[in-house]
Amino acid sequence: MNIIAIYPGTFDPITNGHHDIVNRAARLFDRVIVAVAQSTGKKTLFSAEERVGLAAKALAGLGNVEVRSFSGLVTEYAKRERATVIIRGLRAVSDFEYEFQMAGMNRHLYDGVETIFLTPAEHLNYISSSLVKEIAGLDGDVSRFVHAGVVRALREKSGKS
Numbered sequence: 155m156n157i158i159a160i161y162p163g164t165f166d167p168i169t170n171g172h173h174d175i176v177n178r179a180a181r182l183f184d185r186v187i188v189a190v191a192q193s194t195g196k197k198t199l200f201s202a203e204e205r206v207g208l209a210a211k212a213l214a215g216l217g218n219v220e221v222r223s224f225s226g227l228v229t230e231y232a233k234r235e236r237a238t239v240i241i242r243g244l245r246a247v248s249d250f251e252y253e254f255q256m257a258g259m260n261r262h263l264y265d266g267v268e269t270i271f272l273t274p275a276e277h278l279n280y281i282s283s284s285l286v287k288e289i290a291g292l293d294g295d296v297s298r299f300v301h302a303g304v305v306r307a308l309r310e311k312s313g314k315s
Contacts, residue, residue, distance in 0.1 A: 158185045159238075161189065161243075165283070166196070166287070167200060167287070168283075169304075173213065175274055176213055186220070188222070189223070190223045204307065206221050208304050232266075245282070257269035
């Protein structure tokens with residue numbers, strides 16, 4: 155059985171916490187698609203193409219992982235890709251209520267998909283894309299939290315390369 159999982163998100167930018175979730179998912183499923191949302195309600199620092207490129211660099215060592223962009227409903231994208239699993243990362247209990255509600259809605263929209271929650275390693279629980287951008291914007295060192303390519307991209311965005 156070829157089980158395809160998608161891990162949707164904004165990934166603005168991808169962090170070591172995201173990488174950890176993808177790495178765990180890659181061990182569980184035959185194929186993992188990191189699905190970078192093109193249009194979100196969020197104002198992103200990086201374009202969809204930049205986010206796809208940064209994620210592809212950060213995840214390059216994982217053979218059964220692909221990075222693609224998508225638009226529209228994640229459930230429609232899952233149907234097109236024949237994915238039966240949606241991966242969601244949980245960092246804290248505060249994430250659970252929203253993610254639980256989203257999983258129920260996704261199941262209602264596409265009953266052929268299950269949502270699987272994965273947690274990153276404990277030492278990565280506090281990392282978020284928002285915090286990484288904030289620290290980088292204040293000239294802080296984010297090299298422990300993101301791939302080297304992301305560090306360079308953040309510096310370029312701030313004009314401090």
